[in-house]
Every structure is written in C-alpha cells, then in structure tokens.
Amino acid sequence: MSKPSNLPIQPTLRFYGDLVDLVSQPISDNRIIERSLSEPTSVKDLIEGCGVPHTEVDFILADDKPVDFSYKITGNERISVYPFFISLEIPKSERLQISKPDELLFLADVNLGKLAKHLRLAGFDTAYKNDATDSEIIKQMQKENRILLTRDRKLLMRNAVKIGYLPRSDDSTEQLEEVFKRFDLFDEIQPYSRCVNCNGMLERVSKESVMDQLEPLTKKYFDEFSQCPDCGQVYWKGSHRNRLDSRLERLLKL
Ligand SMILES: [Zn+2]
Known part of the structure; x- marks a missing residue:
C-alpha cells in the first residue's frame, strides 16, 4: 500500500492599494494570485516571493484573521495583504509597521544620494555613503537603529530590516514627499539645521x-x-x- 501523499498547500493572495504595483507575479482579472508550495512557508516569505518587501506591508489577513509575518501557511488559506495607510482603522496591535518611530534616524542606500541630501536639507539625520556595501548598510542600520531607505527590494526583504521604506518614484523630490508621508514628517521639517554634505549639526x-x-x-x-x-x-x-x-x-x- 502506498502512503497517502501530503495535501497540497495552495494558498491564494490578494494585494491591496499601491502594493499591487509592486507585485512581480502575473495577476489574474479577479486580482487573485495562486501559489503552490511544497512545504509550510511563513506568510512573510510567501508575500516577498511575489516581489513585495515586508516593510511595505502593514496588515495581513489569513482567512479573515489578522496574522503577523511569522504565520505559517499550511493549507489553502486566503491571504489579504494591505499597505501602510495613515487612515487605516485597525487596532495598533494588529498593524505590522510603526507609523512613526520615536527616533527619526534614516539610512539611505547608495542609490538614493539625492534623497539623502534632501532629507538632510530638511533637517533629518540621514546616514549615507556612496560606496557602502549591502552588509555595511545592514550593520550600520542595526547598530544605530536607523530606518532603511532603499530601492533594492532584496535588501528590504532581509529579516534584519525592522523599519524601512521603498521609494516608488525615480524623482528625488517625489521620493522626499513619499518619505514625509510614510513617516508623518511634515511638522518636523527644520531646514538649515544640518549639513547637506556630511550630516553634521550646524x-x-x-x-x-x-x-x-x-x-x-x-x-x-x-x-x-x-x-x-x-x-x-x-x-x-x-x-x-x-x-x-x-x-x-x-x-x-x-
Ligand atoms: Zn558637514
């Protein structure tokens, strides 16, 4: 007698808001993505496998129940994935992102030099080195507890990244506005308080x-x-x- 084969793990996902633009998988007309897994997988890995870094996800439902990134997919769950919305009316305890960290310390990846200068001009502490390697960036982020800004999705997907943001625009002024919106910075702008070149306090x-x-x-x-x-x-x-x-x-x- 042959052993019964394991039940297939075939979750479906639906992404909401601007997360749809980040999805690298084909999306059907009904906006459902079907996946087939060979073993139980965390919802974080399932979502990131579709191209969406966890830093961009604020709320997840598995069969209508809120879950966090460590939730293991074991069957045919329906997963709904929501972006960070300032006005999302859900309890804080169920949200997966911090809307505004106590310490506003940024770290810009090598591909965001102009954004780094703009943030410094606005008075925000922003570390940036144009030749930093990925591992140097992760090390500095952890050591100094900084918010990672990068357009490198693979870097944002690392487990070590607790708070980060993926600027969507190619334009540095639009990127600055995106960061202001995501971290609610409009009331904290202090132009001419910080050196644009080296981040020193003037x-x-x-x-x-x-x-x-x-x-x-x-x-x-x-x-x-x-x-x-x-x-x-x-x-x-x-x-x-x-x-x-x-x-x-x-x-x-x-
Ligand atoms: Zn300086």
Whole structure:
C-alpha cells in the first residue's frame, strides 16, 4: 500500500492599494494570485516571493484573521495583504509597521544620494555613503537603529530590516514627499539645521568668523550664518536657493 501523499498547500493572495504595483507575479482579472508550495512557508516569505518587501506591508489577513509575518501557511488559506495607510482603522496591535518611530534616524542606500541630501536639507539625520556595501548598510542600520531607505527590494526583504521604506518614484523630490508621508514628517521639517554634505549639526557662527569664505554678494546681503563643525561648510539662508527646484522649495516651505 502506498502512503497517502501530503495535501497540497495552495494558498491564494490578494494585494491591496499601491502594493499591487509592486507585485512581480502575473495577476489574474479577479486580482487573485495562486501559489503552490511544497512545504509550510511563513506568510512573510510567501508575500516577498511575489516581489513585495515586508516593510511595505502593514496588515495581513489569513482567512479573515489578522496574522503577523511569522504565520505559517499550511493549507489553502486566503491571504489579504494591505499597505501602510495613515487612515487605516485597525487596532495598533494588529498593524505590522510603526507609523512613526520615536527616533527619526534614516539610512539611505547608495542609490538614493539625492534623497539623502534632501532629507538632510530638511533637517533629518540621514546616514549615507556612496560606496557602502549591502552588509555595511545592514550593520550600520542595526547598530544605530536607523530606518532603511532603499530601492533594492532584496535588501528590504532581509529579516534584519525592522523599519524601512521603498521609494516608488525615480524623482528625488517625489521620493522626499513619499518619505514625509510614510513617516508623518511634515511638522518636523527644520531646514538649515544640518549639513547637506556630511550630516553634521550646524552651529550658528558670527559673520566675522566666516568672512574670508564669503563671496562679495553674500557678504553684502546676508548677516546670519551657520557652519558645519565636522566639515567646515558655511551656510546662510538662501545658500541653496538657486540650486533647488521650486517643487523642493515648496515641500520644505523655504
Ligand atoms: Zn558637514
């Protein structure tokens, strides 16, 4: 007598909101994705196997019951996957993402240099190195408890990443707006408080102390200056102005 074969594991998934755009699997007209698994699999792996990093998922239902990422799929569950919605009316305990971390420390991947500069210009502590390897990034993220910003989905899918965000736009100003929305930063913007080049906190300095570094017109029209104690860069209101596009100025309320 042959042994009865194991029951097949054939869950179905449905993604909601802007998560649909991230799905790398073909989606049928009824928006259902069918999967066939050879062994019990965590819902995190099932979702990420469809191309959607766990950092982008705020709420999961398995057969209408809220579950977390560790939930094991063992049968034919219907999985519903929801993105982060500011207005989603579900209990905090069932949400999988932190809407606003206590410490707003960011870490931008090598592919997001412009976004890193914009975040610093807005006053947010943002670590960035243009030649960091993936393992250096993960190490720094863990050590300094930073929010990972990257367009590398595989990096976001790592278990070590607790809070992260995948900017959807190619445009750095739109990426900044996305990050402001995701982490509710609009009331925390403090332009000209941080060095765009190195992330140092700017200090107010007297005009006399930086006089020899100023162009004639800057000397004439500006009296308030700050300087980065780490790299020496001098700033004044308007020091970025002619280099910023108007959308970014509006976003930062400059
Ligand atoms: Zn600096």
